[in-house]
Every structure is written in C-alpha cells, then in structure tokens.
Amino acid sequence: MTIQFKDESFRGDFSYANSPSNIPRFPFPFPEDEYMYSTNIEPHHAARAGSPFENAFDVDEHYVAEMKDRALVLAEDPGRCQALPHMETAGWDFVELVMVSKARDYPDLFKLTMDGDRWHWINKPLQIDDTFTFGDSSTLPCHPMEYIGRQVQGDHAILDQRDGNLWLDAGIITAQADWSLDFDVGMNFFEWHAPVPLAHELGVFQRALKFLLTLPQGQPSRRLNWTLTVNPRLDTSPENYPKWGPDRMTVTPENIGEKVHLRVELQTFWRLPRSNAILFPIRTYLMAMNEVVTQPKWARRIHRVMRDLRPELVEYKGLSRYHPILVEWLSQFDDGAPTSPGIFPD
Amino acid sequence: MSESIIEESILSRPTYGTLKIVPGLAHYFLADASGAECVIRVVQELPRDMMDKVHILYVPTPGEAALITSLYALGANRFEHFPTIEEAVGKLGEWLSDAKMGTQLYLAGTEGLVGQGVAKGEECGLDHTAVQCEHRGSLARRVQCVHCKTMIEDVTTQPVKCPSCELLLFVRDHYSRRLAAFQGVCINAEDPTEEIEIKEVFK
Structure with missing residues (x-):
C-alpha cells in the first residue's frame, strides 16, 4: 500500500480535503442515532483493514501536511510543547512506542535499526534519517517528546500517575479543540476536565480515571470524541481564538456543506513501560459536511444526532451560531429510513 | 470579617480550610x-x-x-x-x-x-x-489572559479587559494552581463588534 501524501493547508486558503477513497475510512463517531456522553472506551485492537483502527498509529494522506502545520504552530508559540522536568523518561517511552509501531506497520515508509542503545531511524515521508543513543537526550535535537511528536499525527499528552490520579505533566498540543496546554499543564485528571459540562455529574470522569489507573502495558484502549469546526483548521486553540472565532460568522445555508467540518478525535491510551506514565494521543480527523453526506447512512444519522443534541452540548461545543441552519441543511439527506448499528458506512 | 464562601462548582479550583497549627520544626x-x-x-x-x-x-x-x-x-x-x-x-x-x-x-x-x-x-x-x-476577603480573581499570557490581578468584573492586548476576556471557571490564576478567554472573538456589558461579579 502506497499512500499519496497531499500538499494542502489547514489555514489561509484551507486547501485541505479528503480524497474520495479516504472518505469511507473516516472514523465516524456516532454508533447510534442519538448522542450523549459516555466513557465509550474499547480495546485498541486492530480492526477492519483500511480503517483508522487497523494500526497502532494511523498514517493517512494528510500526514506530511499535518506535520508542516505543527511546525508552523510551534514556531509561533513554543508553549504548545511543554514537559515538566520529571517527564523525560516518558518522552523516551513515547519515542520507542511510535518508532517500533510505525516501522512494523508501515515498513515501506519507516525503518528502525537498533544496535543496543544506538538507534537508526528513517522516516521517508518527512525525509528524516537520524542516528541517536536511546535514553540520551543530548543526542537528539530537542526533548524526545518533541522530536517524535513532530513525526506523528495528532496531539500527544503524557500523563504521570501518582497519588491515585493522573497528571497532565507533558504534551505537544498544536491541533486542540479549545484547550490550553500552557494553562492546564500540571493539572490532575479532574482539574483539566473541569470546564466540561454534564459529564462530571454523570460520573464519566470517575469511571474513566478508575479504568485508566489500571491500564496494563500492551493493552491499549481507544475512544472517539467529536465536535464541529468551521473550515478545516487544526489549530483551534484558545490562544488563537480571535483568529478562528470569526469563522463561525461566515456560515450560510449556501456554503455550510463545505465550511462546516465534522472534527473527530481518535483518542488512544497506552501504558508506557519505563515511566509507568500513560501516553494519550488525540488524533484529529476532519471532514466537510459535503463529504460526510456522500455516505447515506452517515447523512441520515448525523442529521438525527444534530437535531436532538442537548442544548448544553450545543453551547459547550460552540455550535450555537450555526446549529439551526446545519440541522435544516442536513434534513434534506434524511429520508427517515432506519440506519444499521455501528459506525462504519453501509 | 466573615469567612468567605467559595462556590463548590469549580472543580479545578482549590477548596480552603481554616488555619490550625500542626507540629513542625x-x-x-x-x-x-x-x-x-x-x-x-x-x-x-x-x-x-x-x-x-x-x-x-x-x-x-x-x-x-x-x-x-x-x-x-x-x-x-x-x-x-x-x-x-x-x-x-x-x-x-x-x-x-x-x-x-x-x-x-x-x-x-x-x-x-x-x-x-x-x-x-x-x-x-x-x-x-x-x-x-x-x-479571607475579596473574591477578586487573578486572571491569565490566554492570548497574550498577561497576568491580571484583582479582577472583579465579568468580562475584564486585558490591559496588555486589550481583548475583552470572559473569566472561565477554570483555575490553574501552577499559575494561581483563572483563565481569561476573549468573549467576543466571533463577532468583535458585539457590545458586552461589564458587570462587577467577583466581590
């Protein structure tokens, strides 16, 4: 399998788009016709050849363009990548997990040769060919988390485990749905989720924390989360809200299909072997509504989900300004027919 | 001066007690x-x-x-x-x-x-x-402007204007112990022409 990497942008002219063959592999986040929070965690087993769940770290046609966008964000705001001093070992765990997984899953793109501590890493899509000493940060150009974080799609947080809690003590976060690493770094699990409405009362975070604290090595888990974003913009950070907030004013019934994007996070959870920390990749997938509705099952279902979404969630997810016209626009694709269970298209 | 009541709804915010001497060197x-x-x-x-x-x-x-x-x-x-x-x-x-x-x-x-x-x-x-x-005392908040990272002391209003970047900030119920500050995020970023009334709420 050879991937044709696209030359595209997530800012300015927003040339990002999904190829027709990439659309059916989108991780559609709604297994049913209605949506409410749940601790929807399942084992991160290989599932469905060609789906984003097939490999440990999914690589798709947007890989190279996403890594370029990350470099732009980090150049403007180095605070998007931070690690508290005790997180260096976890950074090396992250390096190992990504390199070993990618070299195994995509041998035509990535190659890792280990001679004791002397590692040779080749990343063909990004034209990287480096030799370094594993565990010795002075042999890398930057912190190990930043080094590998610049080569893997999705944001990555690393959670330290102590005192029966998880602490957001490191991360490389450039494509976030409105949360600030610089503000949240050092917080525990409940603190950094504090602004999320409804879920605390439902006990979602207590259950999720209990599950994560006992996450074993070698048995990663995953869940999907979603929101909507106007324009295919990865960097929807609070820092840059004045840049992307006005986009929400630009949605009209005429352009809504191309402007409004379903933004899905494939979140996975990995126990790291040396540090006992948890690696938390938050991989973002974007798809314009025009692309979503090419799959009849998804078109019917997303109309029903959006129509029946709780008002608190409409507000929290920042959809208020265009939610009514979106529901109206989506209704033309819903003939009322039943939909099959699960997230995959028919 | 009476003891202050801190809202319990803000999960990232610390709760406070009453000072009491404990054994120490x-x-x-x-x-x-x-x-x-x-x-x-x-x-x-x-x-x-x-x-x-x-x-x-x-x-x-x-x-x-x-x-x-x-x-x-x-x-x-x-x-x-x-x-x-x-x-x-x-x-x-x-x-x-x-x-x-x-x-x-x-x-x-x-x-x-x-x-x-x-x-x-x-x-x-x-x-x-x-x-x-x-x-004890005022419920005024210390606020970090998330946009330009300026720390604003003794904030009593909602929203508050950042003295540095001049954006009008909504003070989120989100508190960082590391920064000892609440988070301030632009309130009218989507429509900067929107007029917002400034009210004194943290007294």
Missing part, C-alpha cells in the same frame, strides 16, 4: 490585610518558647499600620512586610530555600495571595500536606 506565614487576623488568631495561642520557630511575611493595604503593629507584637523570629504580593512571595522563596524537613507553611487572605503562596511552596519542594490555606 518551623512555621512560615504569608498573609495580606484580609488574612492578618487569621495569623494573629493562631500565633497568639502558641507558647512563647515556640515563637523562635515562627516566620511571618505580610502584605498590608497601602497606608494601613495597625495590623503591622499587631503582627510585629506577636514576637516572631522574623517579621517582614512588603508592598506587593509578588515581593512577599519572592521573599518566601528565599526563606524556604533554607528550610528543612518539618517545615509548615500557612497562607491566609485573598485567593491571589494564597494561590501564589501555594505555587511557591510547591516550587520549593514542600509537600502539599505541609501547606494550609485560609481564604
């Missing part, structure tokens, strides 16, 4: 004018021979002298006062850099002072179990 106090009476209350009860272990830092309100006199009269080993929280917290850092195991830290006053004291204690390696906090 040294007792460090940091207070502002609204917290001074807490320091006086607990230190007064100590036997005279323990005063050698007591160190007090104080941030008076400008022009106020009576509480300085009362705090001085407690007879602590060291007593110093500073015009700003920042300077007092800086001095606390100096003192704590020489501190030994068994050190206790007591913080009393407004949330900005307490939060910055907690952060300094953590930075100096004090375990959180060795730090006690009592909230």
Whole structure:
C-alpha cells in the first residue's frame, strides 16, 4: 500500500480535503442515532483493514501536511510543547512506542535499526534519517517528546500517575479543540476536565480515571470524541481564538456543506513501560459536511444526532451560531429510513 | 470579617480550610490585610518558647499600620512586610530555600495571595500536606489572559479587559494552581463588534 501524501493547508486558503477513497475510512463517531456522553472506551485492537483502527498509529494522506502545520504552530508559540522536568523518561517511552509501531506497520515508509542503545531511524515521508543513543537526550535535537511528536499525527499528552490520579505533566498540543496546554499543564485528571459540562455529574470522569489507573502495558484502549469546526483548521486553540472565532460568522445555508467540518478525535491510551506514565494521543480527523453526506447512512444519522443534541452540548461545543441552519441543511439527506448499528458506512 | 464562601462548582479550583497549627520544626506565614487576623488568631495561642520557630511575611493595604503593629507584637523570629504580593512571595522563596524537613507553611487572605503562596511552596519542594490555606476577603480573581499570557490581578468584573492586548476576556471557571490564576478567554472573538456589558461579579 502506497499512500499519496497531499500538499494542502489547514489555514489561509484551507486547501485541505479528503480524497474520495479516504472518505469511507473516516472514523465516524456516532454508533447510534442519538448522542450523549459516555466513557465509550474499547480495546485498541486492530480492526477492519483500511480503517483508522487497523494500526497502532494511523498514517493517512494528510500526514506530511499535518506535520508542516505543527511546525508552523510551534514556531509561533513554543508553549504548545511543554514537559515538566520529571517527564523525560516518558518522552523516551513515547519515542520507542511510535518508532517500533510505525516501522512494523508501515515498513515501506519507516525503518528502525537498533544496535543496543544506538538507534537508526528513517522516516521517508518527512525525509528524516537520524542516528541517536536511546535514553540520551543530548543526542537528539530537542526533548524526545518533541522530536517524535513532530513525526506523528495528532496531539500527544503524557500523563504521570501518582497519588491515585493522573497528571497532565507533558504534551505537544498544536491541533486542540479549545484547550490550553500552557494553562492546564500540571493539572490532575479532574482539574483539566473541569470546564466540561454534564459529564462530571454523570460520573464519566470517575469511571474513566478508575479504568485508566489500571491500564496494563500492551493493552491499549481507544475512544472517539467529536465536535464541529468551521473550515478545516487544526489549530483551534484558545490562544488563537480571535483568529478562528470569526469563522463561525461566515456560515450560510449556501456554503455550510463545505465550511462546516465534522472534527473527530481518535483518542488512544497506552501504558508506557519505563515511566509507568500513560501516553494519550488525540488524533484529529476532519471532514466537510459535503463529504460526510456522500455516505447515506452517515447523512441520515448525523442529521438525527444534530437535531436532538442537548442544548448544553450545543453551547459547550460552540455550535450555537450555526446549529439551526446545519440541522435544516442536513434534513434534506434524511429520508427517515432506519440506519444499521455501528459506525462504519453501509 | 466573615469567612468567605467559595462556590463548590469549580472543580479545578482549590477548596480552603481554616488555619490550625500542626507540629513542625518551623512555621512560615504569608498573609495580606484580609488574612492578618487569621495569623494573629493562631500565633497568639502558641507558647512563647515556640515563637523562635515562627516566620511571618505580610502584605498590608497601602497606608494601613495597625495590623503591622499587631503582627510585629506577636514576637516572631522574623517579621517582614512588603508592598506587593509578588515581593512577599519572592521573599518566601528565599526563606524556604533554607528550610528543612518539618517545615509548615500557612497562607491566609485573598485567593491571589494564597494561590501564589501555594505555587511557591510547591516550587520549593514542600509537600502539599505541609501547606494550609485560609481564604479571607475579596473574591477578586487573578486572571491569565490566554492570548497574550498577561497576568491580571484583582479582577472583579465579568468580562475584564486585558490591559496588555486589550481583548475583552470572559473569566472561565477554570483555575490553574501552577499559575494561581483563572483563565481569561476573549468573549467576543466571533463577532468583535458585539457590545458586552461589564458587570462587577467577583466581590
């Protein structure tokens, strides 16, 4: 399998788009016709050849363009990548997990040769060919988390485990749905989720924390989360809200299909072997509504989900300004027919 | 002055207790004018021979002298006062850099002072179990502008204008102990022409 990497942008002219063959592999986040929070965690087993769940770290046609966008964000705001001093070992765990997984899953793109501590890493899509000493940060150009974080799609947080809690003590976060690493770094699990409405009362975070604290090595888990974003913009950070907030004013019934994007996070959870920390990749997938509705099952279902979404969630997810016209626009694709269970298209 | 009621709905925000002396080899106090009476209350009860272990830092309100006199009269080993929280917290850092195991830290006053004291204690390696906090006085918030990272002290209004980047900030119910600040996010970023009424809400 050879991937044709696209030359595209997530800012300015927003040339990002999904190829027709990439659309059916989108991780559609709604297994049913209605949506409410749940601790929807399942084992991160290989599932469905060609789906984003097939490999440990999914690589798709947007890989190279996403890594370029990350470099732009980090150049403007180095605070998007931070690690508290005790997180260096976890950074090396992250390096190992990504390199070993990618070299195994995509041998035509990535190659890792280990001679004791002397590692040779080749990343063909990004034209990287480096030799370094594993565990010795002075042999890398930057912190190990930043080094590998610049080569893997999705944001990555690393959670330290102590005192029966998880602490957001490191991360490389450039494509976030409105949360600030610089503000949240050092917080525990409940603190950094504090602004999320409804879920605390439902006990979602207590259950999720209990599950994560006992996450074993070698048995990663995953869940999907979603929101909507106007324009295919990865960097929807609070820092840059004045840049992307006005986009929400630009949605009209005429352009809504191309402007409004379903933004899905494939979140996975990995126990790291040396540090006992948890690696938390938050991989973002974007798809314009025009692309979503090419799959009849998804078109019917997303109309029903959006129509029946709780008002608190409409507000929290920042959809208020265009939610009514979106529901109206989506209704033309819903003939009322039943939909099959699960997230995959028919 | 009555004890303050802090809303319980903000999960990232610390809860505060009442200062009480616990066994320790040294007792460090940091207070502002609204917290001074807490320091006086607990230190007064100590036997005279323990005063050698007591160190007090104080941030008076400008022009106020009576509480300085009362705090001085407690007879602590060291007593110093500073015009700003920042300077007092800086001095606390100096003192704590020489501190030994068994050190206790007591913080009393407004949330900005307490939060910055907690952060300094953590930075100096004090375990959180060795730090006690009592909230007194104004519910004014210390706010970090998420856009330009400016710290804004004593915020009483919702929204508040950032003095540096001039954006109008909504003060989110989200608190960082590391920064000892609430998060301020532009309230009218989507439509900058929107007129927003500024109300005094954190008193």
